[in-house]
Amino acid sequence: MSQKSNWPLWEVFVRSSRGLSHVHAGSLHAPDKEMALRNARDLYTRRNEGVSLWVVRSTDIITSDPDSKDAFFESPQGKDYRHATYYKASEGVKHL
């Protein structure tokens, strides 16, 4: 009954204040980038949630495969020497 609009999907990223990174807030449909930005403002920043907005076409986002997660993120496994907490001998030494 309704005419299909098929407007593309956009992902919305909001920066809550200067100095912080943009964080994914959600998504919306809009016919073009300008409308996407305006709709994002109306939908995701009605209470001063942001000082900056990014909108990205959902189809332009490349994601890692959730099923290959273990293999894909394998490299840091067992490399706890990348964390300061690994170095126990220097514990208690001041300003280190």
Next chain:
Amino acid sequence: MAPTTPQEPGLSAVPSYEEQQSQSRFDALIGDDSRIEPRDWMPEPYRKTLTRQISQHAHSEIIGMQPEANWITRAPSLKRKSILMAKVQDEAGHGLYLYSAAETLGTERDELNDQLLTGRAKYSSIFNYTARNWADMGAIGWLVDGAAIANQVPLCRASYGPYGRAMVRVCKEESFHQRQGFEILLSLSRGTEKQKQMAQDAINRFYEPSLMMFGPPDDQSPNSAQSMAWKIKRFSNDELRQRFVGMIAEQVKVLGLTLPDENLHFDEEKKQWIHKDLNWDEFMNVIKGNGPANAQRLERRREAHREGAWVREAATAYAAKQEQSEVA
């Protein structure tokens, strides 16, 4: 070789080795109280249940704008008008957050919208009651949004990531909805005798329907157990209803008004609130489409969609034109 079409999980009689692996990974995530994300494998009934629940929730937010939008032009002051507009605008936003979450499960927005417009989809039956006067704006905010909040807070921890995140956003925004309603009733209750009566009358009409918003009693709610096993639902219908009735039983005292439930009391032995029997025949009847305003709500929704057609067409045409001139 012919291209293989992905088989719908659950349709084949014998689950493949991959399916068994996926199922056990899914079970482990649920068991660990972790979250399922859109691109994870999930059993088809989980996907279907969530799509139905989230889209019905979205439809409820959208239809729920109507009883209150109807009073914006007649709000008694500019302040009340601004507040009511902000609230109705929030409900539109809630609908959109939820549609986005539902879409991540694979059903397109147009299809979800169509389900509502053609009457195939359900929405919360509370919105099929009419809002007769200004006091109803108070009762709706206090009782209807109050019940919605009691329902929504545990949904923030729903096992499906996008649903939980949408609910976190919604719950933050809901906090003023219930308060503004309560304050409308508080003003009326401190007004003239007639205003006080108006407030009482509104509470009388919305009390039972708001208790029914939590759904049928546990022993008549066959799908609840599965939803709880999947950790979509965290508490049963009756548990949530209990929590809510306990809160409003206290709050109504501040208003100096009463709940239309003379024998409402806390049973110390059973450790539960005993409230009046709710009219579930009426509930089922309203869900089936025979409530006071079902036809009107749906017709208004269709009308709004029709009236917006030219805007959507113009925006699409403009976008196409822009794209062309960018290419050229």
